Amino acid sequence: MNVATNRAGLTKKEYGGSKSTMCKGCGHDRISEAIVQVGFDLGLQPHKVLKMSGIGCSSKTPAYFIGTAYGLNSTHGRMPSFATGAHIANRELLALGVSGDGDTASIGVGQFVHMVRRNPKLLYIIENNGVYGLTKGQFSATADLDSPSKRGKFPSDEPIDLCGLALELGCGFVARSFSGDKKQLVPLLKAALSYDGLAMIDVISPCVTFNNHDRSTKSYTYHKEHEVHYHDPSFVPEFEHIDVDYGEGETQEVTLHDGGKLILKKLDRDYDPTDADGAMHSIYETRKNGTVLTGLIHINTERSSLVKAQNLATQPLAQLSDAALRPSADALAKINAGFRV
Secondary structure (H helix, E strand, O other), X not given: OOOOOOOOOOOHHHHEOOOOXXXXXXXXXXXXXXXXXXXXXXXXXXHHEEEEEOOOHHHHXXXXXXXXXXXXXXXXXXXXXXXXXXXXXXXXXXXXXXEEHHHHHOOOHHHHHHXXXXXOOEEEEEEEOOEEHHHOOEEOOOOOOOOOOOOOOOOOOOOOOXXXXXXXXXXXXXXXXXXXXXXXXXXXXXXXXXXXXXEEEEEEOOEOOOEOOOOOOOOHHHHHHHEEEOEEEEEXXXXXXXOOOOOOOOEEEEEOOOOOEEEEEEOOOOOOOOOHHHHHHHHHHHHHOOOEEEEEEEEOOOOOOHHHHOOOOOOOHHHOOHHHHOOOHHHHHHHHHOOOO
């Protein structure tokens, strides 16, 4: 039987992983399926992919896609440090981090803040369900005030909007999507993998066990009723060079650093994802109206990535010899002199 293969000579099945242990219907599994589709479509070489995660239901999911890639399940909330270090050591690996709303917005929020500041080339996926699924459904820091628990109790603290936080910190690629919307999520993931810097995607992902009831703002039903699409992104893979002409009107094309392209199709409003102030205003307005903003919220192709900002060597550090990594006595003396007043 003929089985379709991609440009890497691999089948879609070869981008899979272990059998999922998630609850049946969990939104996280749909995100894993989207990543498998992206890996196959782009012809990724699994041995050149690095998967990172922290602790929580979401952080289990890297086991379920691209099973032959490098991977590390790190400590709770500390994945950004591990991922940044791995990227600095060997940026030939395509780094992908999976976190959750608890792992990112609570114990790991400080790590998230400084990862955005440093801007490593990393696709950072937040699988956001508003609860702590592994510890029986307590509210997470992203739970909305008007979204009760399965037992009818309401959160007492204001929620953290992770897209709004990322924008405030200057993140150059900010997007939001829904786990059940592959038509939108897949091209967003492809674009994020091509961005030269930190690309954050907040994916609303219903917890079918604790947070998918009728009154939950993280449920399948709520999202279908309140989702607002500003544009449908499509993507041209990085291995095809594209000349892009920015323009007003029905579409806006955004060039990514490696030659990839996003085509943003305007629907009911003239939305510019390169306008950070406008993006922040849109998030505020949709939250005030009780709707969910999805799509490419903001992109900045001018911001320098960590590698460029720190002027790192062209060759990955992991491949340099000891002699190259150790400065001479004269070089070290000059470095130390630079710290003296």
